[in-house]
Amino acid sequence: MKIRVLLPTIMDIFNEEVHQEFAHYLDESVEVQVRHLDYGPASVEGEYDEALAIPNMLEKAIEAQNEGCDGVISLCFADPGVKAAREAVDIPVVGAGESSMLFASMLAKSYSVVTVLPNVIAMIENVTKSVGVHGKLASIRYVDIPVLDLVDKEKMEQALFEEMVKAIEIDKAHSLILGCTGMMGVAETLQNKLKEHGYDVPVIDPSFASAKVLESVISMKVKQSRITYMKPTEKLRTAR
Incomplete structure (x- = not known):
């Protein structure tokens, strides 16, 4: 493969x-x-x-x-x-977004996404609607850290933890998703830390x-449906 x-x-x-x-x-x-x-x-x-x-x-x-x-x-x-x-x-x-939302909505009655900036909230809401899991969305929170600054793992992890606790306590989220694929390598650590604080909930890494x-x-030898995703029609197209 x-x-x-x-x-x-x-x-x-x-x-x-x-x-x-x-x-x-x-x-x-x-x-x-x-x-x-x-x-x-x-x-x-x-x-x-x-x-x-x-x-x-x-x-x-x-x-x-x-x-x-x-x-x-x-x-x-x-x-x-x-x-x-x-x-x-x-x-x-x-x-990555749709995959993580499907997992989170399967594992709990509600989920929250903790992402990078307020700029992407509307985009994420659109993905939840497209995937069909908007009804389970408890909230979208953000850590106010740009994508390219996520290399500071310690800062990112602390900010994520704080927003995740708020998502659980205030927004009633029963599962959590890291809302950026740049947030790699911290999902399990955050899940364990939340459990230590009394919150036994799944934390989904989108990657x-x-x-x-x-x-x-x-x-499974399957792919996207050709009834839903029809082949592009033949016509002249220009690129860059």
Whole structure:
């Protein structure tokens, strides 16, 4: 099995960490390839950034199929390009946001997302509606840390913990999701810390969730429905 993980950023600062994390998520027989964008935004922190990321994300998804990959992950909580890529390729495409929401809503009657900035709240709400789990959304909170500053793990973890406690106590969340794929490597630690404080709830890492969803879909030999995601019609199109 060979999967391609697409990062919607022109920066390569997360590439190695993503590769290492996915090596822990998946069986050693799975080949994981990580790619960032050739052109687009440095990070996705709003609709404008997402729109800039999608053209090259689609090109990268098509490239993955042409190079023999079995599936593609859009590794961003906003799931940029997922629906369009599902139309364009014949291999399964999954998003990190939708994958984590499906897990969280399955494991609890309600969930909260703790993300990076207020700029992305509307985007995340749109994903919850698209996935069909908006009715279980308790809240969307944010730590006010830009994506590119998430390299400070200690600061990020403390801020996440504080907002997660508020989500449980104030918003009545029964499960929690890390609302950015840059928040890698802290889900289990936060889950254990919450349990020590009396909150025995699941904390879902969107990267981990997307890896397991794609692995399962490929193993089941299924992909996106061609009734839902119809092939693009033949016409003239121009790119960059």
